[in-house]
Amino acid sequence: MTSVARRLPTVLRPPQAQNIGGFDVEKLRRDFPILKQKIRGRRLVYLDNAATSQKPQAVIDAISHYYERDNSNVHRGVHYLSERATEEFENARQTVQRFINAASASEIIFTRGTTEGINLVAQTYGRTHVGPGDEILVTALEHHSNIVPWQLLRDEKGAKLRVAPVNDSGELLLEEFEKLLSPRTNIVAVTHISNAIGTVIPLRQIIEMAHRRNVPVLVDGAQAVPHLTVDVQALDCDFYTFSSHKLYGPTGMGVLYGKSALLDAMPPYQGGGDMISSVTFEKTTYNKLPYKFEAGTPHVAGAIGLGAAIDYVNALGIENLAAHEHDLLAYATEKVSALPGIRVIGTAKEKAAVLSFVLDGVHPHDVGTILDQEGIAIRTGHHCAQPVMQRFEVPATARASFALYNTREEVDVLVEGLQRVQEVFA
């Protein structure tokens, strides 16, 4: 628990025009030192939050506080600092547990990020459960990190990768998904929210469908955790993975949640220190959960930073963030769609915080360069989701993605920037 997080307003003011979602955005912006700087002489308009979010002072302080006061290796020393570092580290695990409502802190495995969480499951659960001719089911919305680990497994095992399609709005076709669940399906791996086009998938139904056939479900929650309340027990998902850096926390840090019955039965991922309880040259006994999956010295500062980020988000209330971001998305969608010659890619009914679009006659890369001159940071390209680009028959898109500190004024700046792009290319 950091004292800085406690300073945040827990009593929220009623919504007003300028502070939708019940919080004062201008005040919150001051929590993020990076936003104070000018880029190319202009106020930074940071709209690349789906790539990574900025960090509040509370997170930066928690990390430097750890290195200044508590730094020590965890789970090893009997000395005072090691005890304190271990306590902070394990507190962060409990913070994560409560945040996603896991049944036990031992189901929270610290990883480097979403990517490592998915690879971990593919290489342990996957390798012991997927055989020749078996099927892995994903959706057409996946990030490369929820495709490639399964392709590696498929190629090693002679298995098959099946892909559930989406409609022209970018919504998952549930009936098609259900049809693709076959007696050979051994695992379902789906993104909760598409990073490329913002679709929120009907996760509960997907999990129910899969569970009716006894197929476990891994959820890539990289884009979801910053924008909606995740309750892994209510969802009943088998694995849920996310990255700290998209949730206002540090990079190099992530979480894999797994149901303990599954985790217990899985072989370890990597071998090394911390993941064992005894080693002889003949035989090694593995440590209990979650340590069995945490070989080597963990990213202690990263875990503590993530804990501070969750405290920060909790103090604001994730539903308030969601309401604010939803307002921004609706406003931006309306404003951007009103410009001539612009097509929004991804118009699902359920969307979160991502606006992807293309401009007639202007390549997204040129859009990005011109906006950058105005101090506006957006992402252009395929967003590590090339199959999504192929589905919508575009080489790339421009993507604005929102976080708690973005404002309607920034959306207006974006729209002016897009008009400037159109002038240059007129």
Place this chain on the structure above:
Amino acid sequence: MPDLRDLYQDVILEHSKAPRNFRELSAANHKAEGYNPLCGDHFTVYVDIDGDSIRDIGFQGSGCAISKASASMMTQILKGKSTAEAEQLFARFHKLVTGAPTANGDQTELGKLAVFSGVSEFPVRVKCATLAWHTLHAALEGKQQTVSTE
């Protein structure tokens, strides 16, 4: 601060909208594909070489304004040049867009291509400007693999 107009010069915008030699050459005896994974730009360059001279050259594909204009202007300047001259121009062009010191006479050799000098102010766009040239180089070397800027 770099100026957008230095990058998006009228000539560049004009070529990007109406690229020259934007076609597949049926007579091509050299061809290569180039790909920039960062932004998905993807071009095929076709060359018809007679002895050591470039009799005809064309390209197809999709990309940003900079990469497309660069490909277009490259094909214009190279028609009738020798393959050695083409490689030499690539070296000079590369220096121009990366802001490396240029030798006397480089600018005159580059002719119209000098409009790409503004690219040196935008380091992330260097790969866009050079994609077609890298692809040409691969075509001249007779490489079959797709060249990548990464």
